[in-house]
Amino acid sequence: LVPAGLFGGLAAAAAILLLARQRMSMTSALRSALRRGEFYLLYQPLIDMRSGACVGAEALLRWQPPSGEDVGPDLFIPVAEQTSLITRVTARVLDLVERDAGDFLARHPDFHIGINLSPADLRSCAVVERIDALLARTGARPTNLIVEITERGFLHLDSARAVIAALRDRGIDVAIDDFGTGYSSLSYLETLDLDFLKIDRSFIEAIGTGAPTSQVVGHIMAMARTLDLRMIAEGVESEAQAEFLRTHGVHYAQGWLYGKPMSFADVARLTSYARRP
Ligand code: C2E
Ligand code: CA
Ligand code: CA
Ligand code: CA
DSSP states (O other): OOOOHHHHHHHHHHHHHHHHHHHHHHHHHHHHHHHOOEEEEEEEEETTTTTTOOOEEEEEEEOOOSOOOOHHHHHHHHHHSSSHHHHHHHHHHHHHHHHHHHHHHHTTTTEEEEEEEEEGGSSSTHHHHHHHHHHHHHHOOOEEEEEEEEOOSSOHHHHHHHHHHHHHHHTEEEEEEETTSSHHHHHHHHHHOOEEEEEHHHHHTTSOOGGGGGGGHHHHHHHHHHTTTTEEEEEOHHHHHHHHHHTTTOOEEOSSTTTTHHHHHHHHHHHHHHHHO
């Protein structure tokens, strides 16, 4: 008779092996996706809560493998972040923004593109140089960009602070993304100089439900005001949520209520409709 503990141990080892192999095959698939240019961006409209106009968009990455359905970032960004691939993925994102939106940004100084950076991107100033190149080549202005940073994984505080300072010195706005979902949100808020706090969708979802978390959004908004941060709400799906956010002084919002992620051409069309008197 084999003791049950041994079976458990073997099963766990097999599971770990399987995970490691899946990650390895995902990593090599990502490498070839970078080589073959299988990434593209969708853009989700960013709405000014006071005017209701579309004043920007967040760039959201998609991967279209040669066969099968598109893969969402929740599946491949974590793998890219655990390997060193993420900085190459980010460089590709900036290439795609330049291609999709460069001309438009040069003509619309008050339109904002949100770009997601990972903690590893904040470890060196390479990303700042890449952004400088984008601005120089397109004629877009620093104020055209909002850089969104997450607390997923380990943020090396000294270099993150240096990169954030370099971006803000140029006039680029920096937002802390998915606020409230990480472990060290509060300490980050104290030590990083930021422009925007982006309230995570989980808190927006809870608005008006009476759930314990529905109280949290009020505290987050009060804190943002105390720290003089402007607010962006994500994942707004209902008019009731929007009304609540508007009355509490949230500046910008995005979510299915206004538009799902779409091509840049569609966002540009939305924006010019909204501009019409
Ligand atoms: P995120 O930055 O919190 O992006 C918002 C996510 O919520 C997007 O999912 C978006 O499609 C989804 N969403 C937006 N509005 C609604 C809504 O009203 N209801 C619901 N249920 N969902 C909504 P997506 O595109 O799958 O992105 C997932 C995450 O992947 C992003 O979360 C972001 O953290 C990461 N990500 C996406 N693109 C990039 C990228 O280019 N670079 C990096 N480093 N991360 C990225
Ligand atoms: Ca984001
Ligand atoms: Ca977010
Ligand atoms: Ca989120």
